[in-house]
Amino acid sequence: MIVVSGLSDQKSHVKALKGGASDFISKPFNEYELKLRVVNQLNIIKAFRLQSHLNAELEKRVHLRTLELEQATEFLINKLAIVAELYDENTGKHILRVGKYSGLLARKCGLNEQVAFMIEKAAPMHDIGKIMISPDILKKPGKLNDDEFTHMKTHVDTVRQLFDDHPSMMIQMARSIAIHHHEKWDGSGYSKGLKGQAIPIEGRIVCIADVFDALTTPRPYKEAWTFDDSIAYLKNQSGIHFDPDLVDIFVASTPEIKAIQEEYKDD
Ligand SMILES: [Fe+2]
Ligand SMILES: [Fe+2]
Structure with missing residues (x-):
């Protein structure tokens, strides 16, 4: 959320940002600056989503590997017991x-x-x-x-x-x-x-x-x-x-x- 306001004092800025805005632009705004700020925000969101996706992928892979390791451990434990038993x-x-x-x-x-x-x-x-x-x-x-x-x-x-x-x-x-x-x-x-x-x-x-x-x-x-x-x-x-x-x-x-x-x- 980008707040665009006629209020330009520091207190209003802080209030808007504390209220959840991610950016604050004072009026009258410059078209070029507004576009740039919007593009910046969109880039941040894109990066955040990409990171979340990567984290989820990583978690999935770690989970799979852990499962594989647990299964391998159980398999080896059983085989070891069978070896002792055969012996x-x-x-x-x-x-x-x-x-x-x-x-x-x-x-x-x-x-x-x-x-x-x-x-x-x-x-x-x-x-x-x-x-x-x-x-x-x-x-x-x-x-x-x-x-x-x-x-x-x-x-x-x-x-x-x-x-x-x-x-x-x-x-x-x-x-x-x-x-x-x-x-x-x-x-x-x-x-x-x-x-x-x-x-x-x-x-x-x-x-x-x-x-x-x-x-x-x-x-x-x-x-x-x-x-x-x-x-x-x-x-x-x-x-x-x-x-x-x-x-x-x-x-x-x-x-x-x-x-x-x-x-x-x-x-
Ligand atoms: Fe024994
Ligand atoms: Fe026994």
Whole structure:
């Protein structure tokens, strides 16, 4: 808006500009000056619109790139988990079910969706540290001796260096899960022997999901336990191996657990 006025004092100028005018021309005006001022204003508007358009384009591109990166991260995380699982000569869709059980438990215990989503996606990597374990020990058919078990336990520590202090929240979640999934509620777990609430909740959640899935599926050294026997084991170990509140929530989620078992059952 350009104000054209017979008032030529400073106060009127300021009043018009404060009121929203972008320029002020005093009468009598010169035709050439008026045209020039109008052209200037139009140029400013054009430049502003161009800049807005460029910003919107840039935002769109950044959004696309971010999405691409997120998808690539998720893809790589899944592949990494599968590599660890294959190396372990394991168990079909174990890691997928552990992810799903963990996500279910995380949502049901009141964690917000973003955290629950990260736990679900990172849980499949709980044993990623096993890629650093000697295959002879990993694939030994019988029971491990003390030295072998000590070596096996290091699979939670190697992750500390593997994922380091990377700033990605997803990587940090995966790191924490991998480090804490063998801690026990009563402090008798490894690697630090943390107790109760001192164990990060993602570790307590994945611990239940991992053990429950190991019980309900066959392994080279054992038959699959029945659903009821596995739930009974969780209840029996509530407050000893597992967080008792989380066991209660898990046990109360039978329909959802059975739906996950059905959807992700091994071929
Ligand atoms: Fe493990
Ligand atoms: Fe596992």
